[in-house]
Amino acid sequence: MTDPLNAKGRTFSWSYSADADYRNCPFQYAHKRFYCTIEFQETEAIIWGNRVHKAAELALKSMPHNDPEAFTPVEKYVDLMLRSGYTPHAELEIALTRGLKVTKWFAKDAWLRCKVDVTLLDFKRTEAKIFDFKTGKTIKDDEDQLRLSGAALSVMFPTIEKFEGKYIWTKHQQVTGIRPFTKAEVPAIWQDFLARAARMENAWATESFPQKPNGLCRKWCPVTVCPHCGGGR
Secondary structure, eight states: OOOOOOTTSOOOOBOHHHHHHHHHOHHHHHHHHTSOOSOOOOOHHHHHHHHHHHHHHHHHTTOOOOOHHHHGGGHHHHHHHHTSSSEEEEEEEEEEOTTSOEEOTTOTTOOEEEEEEEEEEETTTTEEEEEEEEOSSOOOOOOHHHHHHHHHHHHHSTTOOEEEEEEEETTTTEEEEOOOEEGGGHHHHHHHHHHHHHHHHHHHHHTOOOOOOOTTHHHHOOOTTSTTTGGGO
16 A cells, blocks of 8 residues: 655655644645645745855855855854854754654655754764754744754764753844753653654545634635635635
């Protein structure tokens, strides 16, 4: 039996953003990722976020960024990272198979994809520090992205024993973090996320995507065929 294909002929795969979309509203998730009726729109906020991320990436790789405006919000953080004594990895791409084995980003067996903005590694101390740049207006209390990034890193770098994760809110010049966790805690993190992935994959296989109305439906949702969302405007 072959895996069900979406409208673009692709089998199920997931990421942190896919999980967030599904939890927000399975119906919207389906139109973005299964029926593929929603076209990606590059807003001003997205363009700005990409510029900031790119400037930080190039600086961490000791390459000229030529975008001082976008680099300014992250300059002091990048400087601290470069002087930390850890080995920096910018925009690290991690692709894992269904069996949680490392594969190529565009490989057919890539089941989970996780991109980490900044990873600082120290193999002598067996530690990893994970950073995610956030360029939006709102500071959110969400540990999921950092937890999933740490779990994925533990597969790519199995000798790492301790993981520390932080969000850098560039607009506010604030840093928030999660409780550091150890390699021994990673299986429990996987148990949580694999259960979520199973729910998404079951919805994909059965083409069952219920609507989940919320306060942002009428103003922000682009799914015009939904009576709660765009269709209600």
